[in-house]
Amino acid sequence: MNISDVAERTGLPVKTVRYYEEIGLITPARAANGYRHFSDTDLHSLAFIGRARSLGFGVEACRSLLRLYDDPARASADVRRLAQTHLEEIDRKIAELEQMRATLSHLVAACAGNDRPDCPILADLAAMSPSARG
Amino acid sequence: MNISDVAERTGLPVKTVRYYEEIGLITPARAANGYRHFSDTDLHSLAFIGRARSLGFGVEACRSLLRLYDDPARASADVRRLAQTHLEEIDRKIAELEQMRATLSHLVAACAGNDRPDCPILADLAAMSPSARG
DNA sequence: ATAAAGGCTCCGGTTACTGGAAGGTCAAGA
DNA sequence: TCTTGACCTTCCAGTAACCGGAGCCTTTAT
Numbered sequence: 001m002n003i004s005d006v007a008e009r010t011g012l013p014v015k016t017v018r019y020y021e022e023i024g025l026i027t028p029a030r031a032a033n034g035y036r037h038f039s040d041t042d043l044h045s046l047a048f049i050g051r052a053r054s055l056g057f058g059v060e061a062c063r064s065l066l067r068l069y070d071d072p073a074r075a076s077a078d079v080r081r082l083a084q085t086h087l088e089e090i091d092r093k094i095a096e097l098e099q100m101r102a103t104l105s106h107l108v109a110a111c112a113g114n115d116r117p118d119c120p121i122l123a124d125l126a127a128m129s130p131s132a133r134g
Numbered sequence: 135m136n137i138s139d140v141a142e143r144t145g146l147p148v149k150t151v152r153y154y155e156e157i158g159l160i161t162p163a164r165a166a167n168g169y170r171h172f173s174d175t176d177l178h179s180l181a182f183i184g185r186a187r188s189l190g191f192g193v194e195a196c197r198s199l200l201r202l203y204d205d206p207a208r209a210s211a212d213v214r215r216l217a218q219t220h221l222e223e224i225d226r227k228i229a230e231l232e233q234m235r236a237t238l239s240h241l242v243a244a245c246a247g248n249d250r251p252d253c254p255i256l257a258d259l260a261a262m263s264p265s266a267r268g
Numbered sequence: 269a270t271a272a273a274g275g276c277t278c279c280g281g282t283t284a285c286t287g288g289a290a291g292g293t294c295a296a297g298a
Numbered sequence: 299t300c301t302t303g304a305c306c307t308t309c310c311a312g313t314a315a316c317c318g319g320a321g322c323c324t325t326t327a328t
Contacts, residue, residue, distance in 0.1 A: 004274070009266045018276090019316060033324060035275055047266045051259045056234045059315070069256050079255050080247035087238050094231045097224050100190045104221050113214035121213050122203050125185045132143045132181045138305070149286060152307095157284090167293060169306055193284065 001038040010046045017046060025049060025063060057086055135172040144180045151180060159183060159197060191220055 007014045020026050021036070026045050028036040038046075045066060052062045064082060068074045103124075110120040141148045154160050155170070160179050162170040172180075179200060186196045198216060202208045237258075244254040 002275075011263075011265070013317080014275095015317060016315085023315090033275080034277095035324085043266060044260070044262060047262050048259050051261075053315095054234075055238055055259075056231070065256070065259060068253075069260060072251060074251045074253070074256075075249040076245050076251060076253035076255075077247045077249060079253045080242060080245040083238060083242050083245070083255050087235065087242055090231050090235050090238065094228060094235065097190070097228045097231070100188075101221065101224050101228065104189055104217060104224065108214060108217050108221055111210050111214040111217070113211045115209040115211060117206060117208045117210060119202075119208070119210035119213045121210075121217050122199070125182050125189075125199060126178070126203060127185075128178060128181050129145075131145070132177060136305075147286080148306095150284085153285060167306080168308095169293085187284090 001043065003036050003038070006038045006043050006046055009043060010050050012046060012050050020046065020049060020059075023059065025059065025066065055086075056090060057082075061086060135177065137170050137172070140172045140177050140180055143177060144184050146180060146184050154180065154183060154193075157193065159193070159200065189220075190224060191216075195220060 001009075003014050003017055006012075007017055010017075012020075017026075018036075021028060026042050026049075028038045028042050031037050048066060048069065049059075049062045052065055053059070057065065061082060065079070068079050068082075107121045107124055112118070135143075137148050137151055140146075141151055144151075146154075151160075152170075155162060160176050160183075162172045162176050165171050182200060182203065183193075183196045186199055187193070191199065195216060199213070202213050202216075241255045241258055246252070
């Protein structure tokens with residue numbers, strides 16, 4: 001299979017597939033003309049990576065997961081630990097975004113949104129903290 | 135005030151303050167020796183930016199907000215629109231993370247996390263979609 | 269024969285900084 | 299006066315995970 005075939009079948013952009021090769025996640029064979037030739041294993045790895053990426057794993061975590069997948073002697077505890085760590089990171093991000101959302105939605109609701117200059121949003125941003133006020 | 139003073143008072147790293155000058159968010163004066171000299175206005179702008187950044191606004195949005203803040207003839211509707219757009223972006227991100235979280239926590243819960251190789255997490259990642267199975 | 273489609277590499281840009289190197293400046297103490 | 303150490307400066311490189319495009323080669327179809 002050529003690169004556009006695997007791109008279509010994995011849903012990954014062609015550029016991304018080349019990138020994954022560049023960073024050593026996959027190592028497709030090369031045809032005589034220099035074209036990449038993807039095996040079913042390559043295709044499978046790419047699909048695996050794509051799925052992991054869609055769950056928010058970073059590419060280095062994907063590399064680890066792929067290694068674990070390829071290791072018949074792996075311990076599921078290692079996989080679980082990776083996923084657990086990532087899950088905690090997601091929870092942190094959600095909490096941060098929820099915090100922003102709370103403040104922001106409050107401010108948006110308080111803003112008249114008309115042609116007058118008065119604006120609680122700007123007022124909030126401009127309110128200096130004691131330390132900055134000196 | 136020198137750069138470390140404003141850094142301390144705004145809570146922003148020195149490097150970040152220099153960066154904000156580089157991209158034109160602030161334009162501090164320079165002393166004869168080349169040192170940046172920050173006015174109260176600069177300090178205030180930096181605090182404003184820091185607060186906006188903490189609400190998740192991108193630096194370009196910060197630039198817009200700062201411009202609006204400096205424009206006495208602004209319409210609060212413009213500010214509100216900016217904040218509303220950002221709020222929607224936050225909601226999109228939260229939804230995406232919640233989706234990841236749901237799948238991931240399900241998988242983590244299903245994984246024994248012992249020294250055996252069987253792992254539902256890897257099984258999920260390895261499950262090929264029909265399009266890829268082709 | 270030619271043109272479109274697909275492939276290749278390499279370079280630069282994205283976001284918002286961060287770290288570090290090399291070197292000038294300033295205030296305080298011996 | 300000299301030195302030490304804390305500041306300050308600029309410039310360069312790197313981070314995450316790609317994306318866009320230039321310039322060039324190969325294959326496929328007409």
